[in-house]
Amino acid sequence: MAMDFLFLNLRTILFCALTTMTVFLQTAKNNSHHLQEMQTTCRAQTPPIIRAQKASSLTSSGISDFQKIRQKVWQKWNLLHHSVKVATFRTRNQEFEQFFKTVGYFICCKDINGLMDAMHMRHRPEQWRLFIDASKTSLKAVHLHNGNKLPSIPAAYAPSTKETYSTMNNILVEVDYKKYQWEVWGDFKVTAVLLGLQAGYTKYSCFLCEWDSRTRGTHYSRKHWPHRQSLTPGMKNVIHKPLIKPSKVLPPPIHIKLGLMKNFVKALGVKGLAFTYLCGKFPRLTFEKVKAGVFIGPQIRQLF
Numbered sequence: 001m002a003m004d005f006l007f008l009n010l011r012t013i014l015f016c017a018l019t020t021m022t023v024f025l026q027t028a029k030n031n032s033h034h035l036q037e038m039q040t041t042c043r044a045q046t047p048p049i050i051r052a053q054k055a056s057s058l059t060s061s062g063i064s065d066f067q068k069i070r071q072k073v074w075q076k077w078n079l080l081h082h083s084v085k086v087a088t089f090r091t092r093n094q095e096f097e098q099f100f101k102t103v104g105y106f107i108c109c110k111d112i113n114g115l116m117d118a119m120h121m122r123h124r125p126e127q128w129r130l131f132i133d134a135s136k137t138s139l140k141a142v143h144l145h146n147g148n149k150l151p152s153i154p155a156a157y158a159p160s161t162k163e164t165y166s167t168m169n170n171i172l173v174e175v176d177y178k179k180y181q182w183e184v185w186g187d188f189k190v191t192a193v194l195l196g197l198q199a200g201y202t203k204y205s206c207f208l209c210e211w212d213s214r215t216r217g218t219h220y221s222r223k224h225w226p227h228r229q230s231l232t233p234g235m236k237n238v239i240h241k242p243l244i245k246p247s248k249v250l251p252p253p254i255h256i257k258l259g260l261m262k263n264f265v266k267a268l269g270v271k272g273l274a275f276t277y278l279c280g281k282f283p284r285l286t287f288e289k290v291k292a293g294v295f296i297g298p299q300i301r302q303l304f
């Protein structure tokens with residue numbers, strides 16, 4: 001009896017197992033069929049992937065051809081193999097390399113006329129200004145077009161270099177500043193260095209006049225300060241011979257704007273109507289900020 005029961009049980013288990021197996025196999029078959037179907041559909045929809053060899057053959061046919069191919073084909077496919085690096089204009093620098101040279105720690109333009117000719121432009125020194133500024137990592141000099149209608153032209157690049165008198169001197173010598181005498185544009189630090197002024201909070205910090213930074217009582221009330229007669233090393237915070245003429249310096253427009261606004265606010269009486277209007281116009285600015293004339297560009301635009 002017990003044996004019979006065992007056999008019956010075994011039979012049931014075997015039957016169940018077989019059924020499950022059949023169902024599983026059928027599902028698997030169905031699944032694989034679906035998978036195959038999906039793969040075929042995907043293959044039909046997936047655009048061909050460009051591999052490195054193909055891409056290089058495309059690029060070697062020249063830039064204009066390449067652009068046509070890119071526009072027609074790549075835009076349609078919108079897909080590249082992950083290992084392919086696109087460098088459409090990899091050799092574009094070679095044409096202009098002859099106009100630059102490496103001098104010690106920096107690179108500079110040795111033939112600005114030739115460079116501009118190669119870029120189909122004419123170099124007229126009075127139409128260009130030399131912009132010099134440094135970031136945390138490098139010092140750069142760039143020719144900017146007056147009116148900003150033409151592109152900027154790199155003049156010098158010095159990695160890991162600070163704004164110092166000797167660096168500026170080297171750059172100006174190498175770009176042949178004496179010959180072209182461009183107007184120079186930069187922040188006040190660059191201007192001060194170029195004119196040989198001493199760095200830091202000095203008594204005579206202005207290159208145009210003898211504005212005294214120490215007499216705070218006369219700031220914004222005294223309107224006339226004597227002009228600087230000369231920039232002689234050893235006198236009135238000048239420590240080096242100026243590298244450029246003071247008349248060639250273009251002050252930064254943002255500082256002119258902020259300075260005008262500050263002078264305007266300082267001239268208003270604190271108890272006057274105009275000052276009260278200002279306080280009402282900028283409710284989020286503290287009284288002290290308005291009194292000190294500390295405004296930013298967008299706020300100034302709101303007023304004028």
Ligand SMILES: [Zn+2]
Pocket residue numbers: 206207208209210211
């Ligand atoms: Zn001044």
